[in-house]
Amino acid sequence: MTGSTTALLSSTGDRMQLRYAFKLGRGFTGLHPFAGFQVIERCPSDLQRALSTALGFIAPKLGARRFSVKAQDLGATEESHSKPKGVVWFWGNADDGRLGVPLSRTELDRDFGAGRRCTRPEALENLPSSIKRVALGAAHSIVLLENGDAYSFGLGSEGQLGLPPEALVPRAPLQSLLTAWLHQQQHQQQQVGFSRWPWRWMRWSRWTPLAVRWAPQQQPHLSDVAAGAAHSVWVSSDGHVYTCGRGTHGQLGHVSTGRSARGIASVPKTIERPLLVEALARSNVHAVQAVCGDQFTLIRAADGSVYGSGSIEYGQLGLGHPATVDQTLSGPGGQRFVGTFRRLRALHGEPVAKLFAGFNAAGAILKKSGELVVWGKFSDRIFWEPTPLPSIRGRVQKVAFGFNHVLVLVELAPDGLRRRMVYSWGSNENGCLGLGYGTQASHAVQSPQPIEAFMDAQSDASIIDIAAGYRTSYAIRVGIQNSHVDLYSWGSGLCGALGLGDRMVPDAGAGTIDFWEPVHVFRASPADGAEFANSTFHIVSGFQHAALYSTRVSEVA
Known part of the structure; x- marks a missing residue:
């Protein structure tokens, strides 16, 4: 290794910064979650990258002091940060910084012996504006603010955060560093970059929220965001769609329609920064909503x-059986996909009012009739095209797709919010359907069933939102005139995903952390009655983490 290395050590209060400055090579800057250590490396060699990674695992042993979200971490200006307004409550799996909360407010995940978790809701505070939308992926999170800015954090190994590489920090086992170096020697002729072998296997993360920025003079005002397993979608107020992250199955919509010299379509494996979907722009599609599944994206115009x-x-796009779809491509594992956005025409001639998506399934509420249609994989059933669900009574308000189960929130009477109920169906593993521990335990439920726990005729409370994750489910109930907000959860409690702390269910098996019926998590009451009354509350879920947040009534889409 050539060039000189300088270590700089400084302290401000109880915060220490350790800087390694290498004079040669491409720069990398990242804020590591432990003890506020900031690692800055400029290194052309694998050894220097290994030093940075090693520091990330040594830092925890040095002892963490305090970790807080600061204005410079958010990418906010001093003026916008002077009056923070946005607050989101996160809980569940805390690995890779997907919750955005200080490390000191997480704990070791005793169920797995590794990793971090928050078993109770923790507030991510100091966001510079009121919140408009929160989107959660498998291991990353996006917060969209009213001012049109979006902030991302969590796992970013495949570009799903839309942030530059220098904004992320690597995490990899120390014992694997030598393996990575040996692989590098075997691939000397291959161009190696942030998302290429041998470094792409590392977990690159962002532990504090950072604003997603486009090139100068090209920053769009965002109106919607969505997160898939490892990709993200950004919708601007002028109707343009941008995507980034993993693209192996065409979920980014950037697959070239032409063929290469070898007769193979160009399929980008990863895109690190938000990229305009030109095919939609050329077709004058004015997008207003985006939803994502594991490996697919849907846009509502x-x-x-x-x-x-x-x-x-599995019919995720509602286009029909793969054998009947023209110009498909084969992705990893032989899965068929389409790489450019295609219009879904089997919607009974009606425009769509709302779109919803889950792991391998999706649904829509039709604008004129209010009917719910679904498509994709539901436990052991597949709907290749949009299919109505006539067995649900009432007007559908929202659909929440989990890994292998579905929740539907309906309104039974047009005269009010006080007569709502929740249906569930699909796989009942770990009790995620909320139907109780009995004859339905661990079995697939083929048709929507009402959750009895929410069928009481309370006059002072109403279910207003639902969410579903990996064998987990959630619901929010609010009191009259927003006097209070109650959070309920049920299903698998692994990784603290239910937000219930260490509570157990003794009659459902020794040592279990499953809840087969809705359980009350906590109640929030307003500190400022007027502001509380003018808000509406939302619950969203990722794979094993969830978030509760509020938006102003005027901002509800």
Whole structure:
């Protein structure tokens, strides 16, 4: 290794900074979650990258002092940060910084002996504006603010955060560093970059929220965001769609329609920064909503039409059986996909009012009839095209797709919010359907069933939102005139995903952390009655983490 290395040590209060400055090579800057250590490396060699990674695992042993979200971490200006307004409550799996909360407010995940978790809701504070939307992926999170800015954090190994590489920090086992170096020697002729072998296997993360920025003079005002397993979608107020992250199954919509010299379509494996979907822009599609599944993306346009790109192996795009879809491609594992956005035409001639998506399934509420149609994989059933669900009574308000189960929130009477109920169906593993521990335990439920715990005729409370994750489910109930907000959860408690702390269910098996019926998590009451009354509350879920947040009534879409 050539060039000189300088270590700089400084202290401000109880915060220490350790800087390694290498004079040669491409720069990397990242804020590591432990003890506020900031590692800055400029290194052309694998050894120097290994030093940075090693520091990330040594830092915890040095003892963490305090970790807080600061204005410079958010990418906010001093003026916008002077009056923080946005607060989100996160809980569940805390690995890779996906909760955005200080490390000191997480704990070791005793169920697995490694990793971090928050078993109770923790507030991510000091966001510079009121919140408009929160989107959660498998291991990353996006917060969209009213001012049109978006902040991302969590796992970013495949570009799903939309942040530059220098904003992330690597995490990899020390014992694997030598293996990585040996692999590098075997691939000397291969161009190695942030998302290429041998470093792409590392877990690159962002532990504090950072604003997602476009090139100068090209920053869009964002109106919607969505997160898939490892990709993200950004919708601007002028109707343009941008995507980034993993693209192996065409979920980004950037697959070239032409063929290479070898007769193979160009499929980008990863895109690190938000990239305009030119095909939609050329077709004058004005997007207003985006939703994501594991390996697919759906877009709702202003006229109610729907466009999809990505995997069609289980009917995720509603285009029909893969054998009947033209110009499909084969992705990893032989899964069929389409790489450019195609219009979904089997919607009974009606425009769509709302779109929803889950791991391998999706649904829509039709604008005129209010009917719910679904498509994709539901436990052991597959709907290749949009299919109505006539067995649900009432007007559908929202659909929440989990890994293998579905929740539907309906309103039974047009005269009010006080007569709502929740249906569930699909796989009942770990009790995620909320139907009780009995005859339905661990079995698939083929048709929507009402959750009895929410069928009481309370006059002072109403279910207003639902969410579903990996064998987990959630619901929010609010009191009259927003006097209070109650959070309920049920299903698998692994990784603290239910937010219930260490509570157990003794009659459901020794040592279990499953809850087969809705359990009350906590109640929030307003500190400022007027502001509380003018807000509406939302619950969202990722794979094993969830978030509760509020938006102003005027901002509800």
